[in-house]
Amino acid sequence: MDIEYERLVRSAVFDYLESVADRDGVVSWQQLRSFRVGNEPVLLVGSGNGIFKPRQLDLPISILTAPPKDGRQPPYEDEVSSDEFLLYRYRGTDPQQWENVRLRRLMQEGLPLVYLHGIDVGRYLASAAMLVDDDPAGLTFMAVLADLDTARSGTDIGDLNDRERAYQIRLARQRLQQTSFRERVLKAYKKSCALCRLRHPELLDAAHIIRDAHGGRPIVPNGLALCKIYHAAYDSNIIGIRPDLVTEVRGDVLEESDGPMLAHGLQEFHRAEIWTPRSANSAPDPAGLEERYAEFLAAS
Numbered sequence: 001m002d003i004e005y006e007r008l009v010r011s012a013v014f015d016y017l018e019s020v021a022d023r024d025g026v027v028s029w030q031q032l033r034s035f036r037v038g039n040e041p042v043l044l045v046g047s048g049n050g051i052f053k054p055r056q057l058d059l060p061i062s063i064l065t066a067p068p069k070d071g072r073q074p075p076y077e078d079e080v081s082s083d084e085f086l087l088y089r090y091r092g093t094d095p096q097q098w099e100n101v102r103l104r105r106l107m108q109e110g111l112p113l114v115y116l117h118g119i120d121v122g123r124y125l126a127s128a129a130m131l132v133d134d135d136p137a138g139l140t141f142m143a144v145l146a147d148l149d150t151a152r153s154g155t156d157i158g159d160l161n162d163r164e165r166a167y168q169i170r171l172a173r174q175r176l177q178q179t180s181f182r183e184r185v186l187k188a189y190k191k192s193c194a195l196c197r198l199r200h201p202e203l204l205d206a207a208h209i210i211r212d213a214h215g216g217r218p219i220v221p222n223g224l225a226l227c228k229i230y231h232a233a234y235d236s237n238i239i240g241i242r243p244d245l246v247t248e249v250r251g252d253v254l255e256e257s258d259g260p261m262l263a264h265g266l267q268e269f270h271r272a273e274i275w276t277p278r279s280a281n282s283a284p285d286p287a288g289l290e291e292r293y294a295e296f297l298a299a300s
Ligand SMILES: [Zn+2]
Pocket: 193, 194, 195, 196, 197, 198, 226, 227, 230
């Protein structure tokens, strides 16, 4: 086995992923199948289970967690049972199964790989991972995570100290929750603003109905796709959304007079009906809307 080659390819992979990932670090299946070394395609994912090794390498290049099937439960929670490490389950229950053996070898060589967390069909949040321990009794590997940027900068992920590891895991968990919430909400709303129908994903956010700080969960029925200005207006109770999906603009703002943004951007949306997905899995939760509308009324 040519360890130096294994290392070089991995570093090229992190460069590549950093260059093709969107601003949230999300890459598509297509992009994961389009990496090349020189003119030669080197696949980063296969069609089988979560552990993948391209034919040009001797050791696995990626491990993958599939997206949640019903799109509802926030992922990741099951996997991270430690503050510093990602726990990755063995393939099957035999520690000597060949793929587990390969992962162990990778760990012993101190080589990183790509960790892909599925957030939606064909969409993955990519991080760098280094396997650092192996628990045959618990049938898991322990991995340290780092974002692509950290991996690319040549920082040896295996050398991160406890605090840095805990920080990276926290960051990865947050990134994952926010990104998968945003992706799923935007998809449910057909990438357009519930209020003004703007269709520029760059300008759209997934707003929480029940705020994060009030225990609102990152699931589609607790979300609304809103463009950034309405997201901010909703969060600061300048606009409220009634449980019957009609908007209200706060009284004092309704009476102001100013330029066109105020008139057309806000005041015209007083008593407008918002557009939301119909399916029960995606439609905003009426109880959540009610609770949040009460907050708007109290602020008015
Ligand atoms: Zn909008």
